[in-house]
Amino acid sequence: MKNLDQTDRKLLRLLQQDCRITIKELSKKLYLSNTPVYERIKKLEKRGIIKGYVALLEPEVLDRSMVVFISLSMENHSRDAVEKFKNEVMVLTEVMEFYYTSGNYDALIKLMVKDMNAYSIFVQEKLSKIDIVSRFNSTFIISSSVKTVFDI
Amino acid sequence: MKNLDQTDRKLLRLLQQDCRITIKELSKKLYLSNTPVYERIKKLEKRGIIKGYVALLEPEVLDRSMVVFISLSMENHSRDAVEKFKNEVMVLTEVMEFYYTSGNYDALIKLMVKDMNAYSIFVQEKLSKIDIVSRFNSTFIISSSVKTVFDI
DNA sequence: ATTGAAACGAATGAACG
DNA sequence: CGTTCATTCGTTTCAAT
Numbered sequence: 629m630k631n632l633d634q635t636d637r638k639l640l641r642l643l644q645q646d647c648r649i650t651i652k653e654l655s656k657k658l659y660l661s662n663t664p665v666y667e668r669i670k671k672l673e674k675r676g677i678i679k680g681y682v683a684l685l686e687p688e689v690l691d692r693s694m695v696v697f698i699s700l701s702m703e704n705h706s707r708d709a710v711e712k713f714k715n716e717v718m719v720l721t722e723v724m725e726f727y728y729t730s731g732n733y734d735a736l737i738k739l740m741v742k743d744m745n746a747y748s749i750f751v752q753e754k755l756s757k758i759d760i761v762s763r764f765n766s767t768f769i770i771s772s773s774v775k776t777v778f779d780i
Numbered sequence: 781m782k783n784l785d786q787t788d789r790k791l792l793r794l795l796q797q798d799c800r801i802t803i804k805e806l807s808k809k810l811y812l813s814n815t816p817v818y819e820r821i822k823k824l825e826k827r828g829i830i831k832g833y834v835a836l837l838e839p840e841v842l843d844r845s846m847v848v849f850i851s852l853s854m855e856n857h858s859r860d861a862v863e864k865f866k867n868e869v870m871v872l873t874e875v876m877e878f879y880y881t882s883g884n885y886d887a888l889i890k891l892m893v894k895d896m897n898a899y900s901i902f903v904q905e906k907l908s909k910i911d912i913v914s915r916f917n918s919t920f921i922i923s924s925s926v927k928t929v930f931d932i
Numbered sequence: 933a934t935t936g937a938a939a940c941g942a943a944t945g946a947a948c949g
Numbered sequence: 950c951g952t953t954c955a956t957t958c959g960t961t962t963c964a965a966t
Binding site: 629630632640646647679682683685687689692695710718723727728729731732733771772773778779780 | 797870918922928
């Protein structure tokens, strides 16, 4: 939270909620004129605090409404092997997130697929063909809730 | 993928990568004039296919660089109990995601916290005080990779 | 569904406190 | 840090197709 004053924080909160808001509107909400708001945003972007601006899409329409987490064990834990596996897996359409983990398994991947058939194809045609994977366990998501805004 | 032509898909791909791109720039990339691009975006918003536009922030700066997944079991699985628990837990600053799951546990929550101390405080002061939780198991994330763009 | 132009509104940067 | 103001640029609407 270093070097973020109250105005920066409010600005970040607003941009997390809707980043297509105009600078003019932001200025009103922050009780400032355009220029400081504009310059604060540019500074936050340059400092890497704002990493990007993305549109959120409805998974349903894109045939991605089924969410599955797969915990898996790996046969090799070298830095290079983990990195290679991560790259291999993140290239796959179905895989949205990769985590290298502590605990009973070594990694966790989050899948978003159309249906059970697409899941099955993923496991049989893709995951099973990656040699480093020794065993895995799938957790199917019944319902979920995801925050897109950090409390600042 | 119904009712999305190639132009819509390319548009969605571009907006997922950078939603602050101007309509003018989009028009160039799509080889169209402003109006159709403008109208396609509005239509995609109205159809709920574009759910929103958000700024992505660097967790480090916000004291959120530690990621933990907690799998947990619940003592009551009624629809209302699950809904109540979801709301209770999503209100907590540390919790970014909630999943109601199949498998060995009943739910999975994703935490983003500053450090082990913050994690510990979360468990002791918050999670342990929610009665419906009967047991839980934490998985600490060593490294991760997250996609913000669906392959369309 | 698309074009091109016109009207309007917002972003950017200079000058300054 | 901030403001105001001038210029540039993007958005939005509309007639025509």
